[in-house]
Amino acid sequence: xxxxxxxxxxxxxxxxxxxxxxxxxxxxxxxxxxxxxxxxxxxxxxxxxxxxxxxxxxxxxxxxxxxxxxxxxxxxxxxxxxxxxxxxxxxxxxxxxxxxxxxxxxxxxxxxxxxxxxxxxxxxxxxxxxxxxxxxxxxxxxxxxxxxxxxxxxxxxxxxxxxxxxxxxxxxxxxxxxxxxxxxxxxxxxxxxxxxxxxxxxxxxxxxxxxxxxxxxxxxxxxxxxxxxxxxxxxxxxxxxxxxxxxxxxxxxxxxxxxxxxxxxxxxxxxxxxxxxxxxxxxxxxxxxxxxxxxxxxxxxxxxxxxxxxxxxxxxxxxxxxxxxxxxxxxxxxxxxxxxxxxxxxxxxxxxxxxxxxxxxxxxxxxxxxxxxxxxxx
Numbered sequence: 001x002x003x004x005x006x007x008x009x010x011x012x013x014x015x016x017x018x019x020x021x022x023x024x025x026x027x028x029x030x031x032x033x034x035x036x037x038x039x040x041x042x043x044x045x046x047x048x049x050x051x052x053x054x055x056x057x058x059x060x061x062x063x064x065x066x067x068x069x070x071x072x073x074x075x076x077x078x079x080x081x082x083x084x085x086x087x088x089x090x091x092x093x094x095x096x097x098x099x100x101x102x103x104x105x106x107x108x109x110x111x112x113x114x115x116x117x118x119x120x121x122x123x124x125x126x127x128x129x130x131x132x133x134x135x136x137x138x139x140x141x142x143x144x145x146x147x148x149x150x151x152x153x154x155x156x157x158x159x160x161x162x163x164x165x166x167x168x169x170x171x172x173x174x175x176x177x178x179x180x181x182x183x184x185x186x187x188x189x190x191x192x193x194x195x196x197x198x199x200x201x202x203x204x205x206x207x208x209x210x211x212x213x214x215x216x217x218x219x220x221x222x223x224x225x226x227x228x229x230x231x232x233x234x235x236x237x238x239x240x241x242x243x244x245x246x247x248x249x250x251x252x253x254x255x256x257x258x259x260x261x262x263x264x265x266x267x268x269x270x271x272x273x274x275x276x277x278x279x280x281x282x283x284x285x286x287x288x289x290x291x292x293x294x295x296x297x298x299x300x301x302x303x304x305x306x307x308x309x310x311x312x313x314x315x316x317x318x319x320x321x322x323x324x325x326x327x328x329x330x331x332x333x334x335x336x337x338x339x340x341x342x343x344x345x346x347x348x349x350x351x352x353x354x355x356x357x358x359x360x361x362x363x364x365x366x367x368x369x370x371x372x373x374x375x376x377x378x
Contacts, residue, residue, distance in 0.1 A: 027134050029087040034068040034076040040096035044107065049093065049143045051109040052136055053100050055155045056175035060212050061086065061115040075099065077111040079135060083212060085127035087135055100158045101169020110139060115212060118177035120266055122282035123212070126204055129181065133188030133198075140193060147190050154180070203228040203279045205271035210283045213264070216257045217289055218317070224251040224269035224281075237268040257287045258317055261362050292319045292359045292366040299355065304374040311341040311357070319359035319366065326353050345375045 057064040061082035068076045068090050076097045080088045091097040099111030114132060116123035136152065145151045155173045160166035168174060191198040205226045224234045224246070234251040236244040238260060244253040251269075268282040298312040299305070311332070313322045321335040326348050332341040341357070353375060358368035 027087065027131075027138055029079070029089045029135070032065055032069070032088050032090055034090040034097070035071045035073065037071040038068055038073050038076040039091045039098055040106075042096060044094055044096055046093075046143060048108055049110060050145070050151065051105065052139060052145075052152050053105065053109045053111045053155055053158060054132075054153065054176050054180070055099060055111060055113045055173075056118050056177065056180070057113050057115050058117060058175070059115075061088075063213075064113055064115070065090070077113040079110070080113040081115065081128055081132045081135070083115045083123070083125045083128050085125075085131035087131055093139075100155065101171050101173065102158050102161045104161070105158050105169075112136070114176065117284065118175045118179070120282060120284065121179045122268060122280040123284070124180060125206065125281065126201060129185050129188055130198065133185055134192045137189045137192035140189070147186065147193055149182070149186070152186070152189070201228055201279070203231070203271060203273045203277055205234065205269055205279050205281050207267065207269055207281055207283055210267065210285065213284050213286055216267075216285045216287050218257060220255050220257050222253045222255045222267065222269075224271065226251065226271040226279075228273075230274045232272045232274055235270040235272070237266075237270060239266050240268070256318075257285075258289045258292075258361070259320075260287055262287050262289055290317060292317050292361055294322075294357060294359055294367045294369050297357055297369060297371075299357070299371060299373065301371045302373075303371075304376050305343075305345055306376045306378050307345060309343045309345060311343055313339040313341065313357055313359075315339065315359055315367070319361040321360050323356075323358050323360055325356040325358070328354075328356070346378075348375055350375050350377045 055077060061080060064080050065088055067073050076091050077099045078089060078091045078093060078097045080090060093110055096106050097111050098106060100106050100109060112132060114124065114128060140147055155175045156168050158167060158169045160170055160172065162170055166172060188198045205224055208225050209223045222236060226234060233245050233247040235242050236253045243255060246252060264284050264286055266282050267285050268280055270278055270280045272278050293316040294313060295316055296314045311324060318337055321333050322339040322341060323330055324332040324341045324343055331347060332343045334341050353373055355371045355373045356368055359366055
């Protein structure tokens, strides 16, 4: 599994993570200590814990674990929660994690990081909210803290220690941001604190085949899994634009990632319930396709042609279109495989010409072949 492979790359990481949880957590967690340079080693009595601070990782769960293991980080959190609902404790509650950008808040709080992005909607999952809420409920019962927004705050609410009236710690963080569902989260915490399991959402959807910042290449089987009430359909969106719809189970789309430029893109599924309500889930995917390359043409360098000439072009990966230009002027194009260009040579004077055949994707010619071709009189 890719995520476990990342962890195993760090010396001793797998063994440390496999260890049992420390005595503090009241729910099941992994234990993976942060590097000793990233938190204070003073003993903190439990009576000093008065707040819980909610953070967002701005990256992946395992990337955050690795960063807190790095002595250069000079930062840490007591817990990290994944989108799948996994929890890893990295700093004992008896020690002071460096998470808030405010020494007083660090001393009096427990910091919890959550996998996701502040500025991208729908990256937080119901499994993540539930795992975190169950953890927080147990912590707040343990320290006898009232479950309200005075004791359960976001990083964005931490005072700047150097500039009164400003918040987000000294670096002015904005997490967890406007896409964090405080209403759902507080309701879950209160339910778990009362010994109840919160009911499932009336409608929810996940993307079971995708992890945050997963590499995507070529044709991709993109699946959505709605739960709860029946759905009319599931829409599939790339960077906010619908690229496909499925109205029958299994709700999936065969999506060609080569239709977008390489780089990070937001892949969103939107389930539409029978009553018209909608619910979304998003991941950030790293699209990484090999460059389109022309590997051969039926038109050869130095050849002589006349009349209408079919030119077959082979490529390593399908571009949006193939173009043929004569002395820089577009003469023919094809936008579907097999790519066959119908070049009418009557549009140009007899004689030698520079013929360019190029593969175009997203407005850019990723590959081009230049040929010297003679047009002869019919």
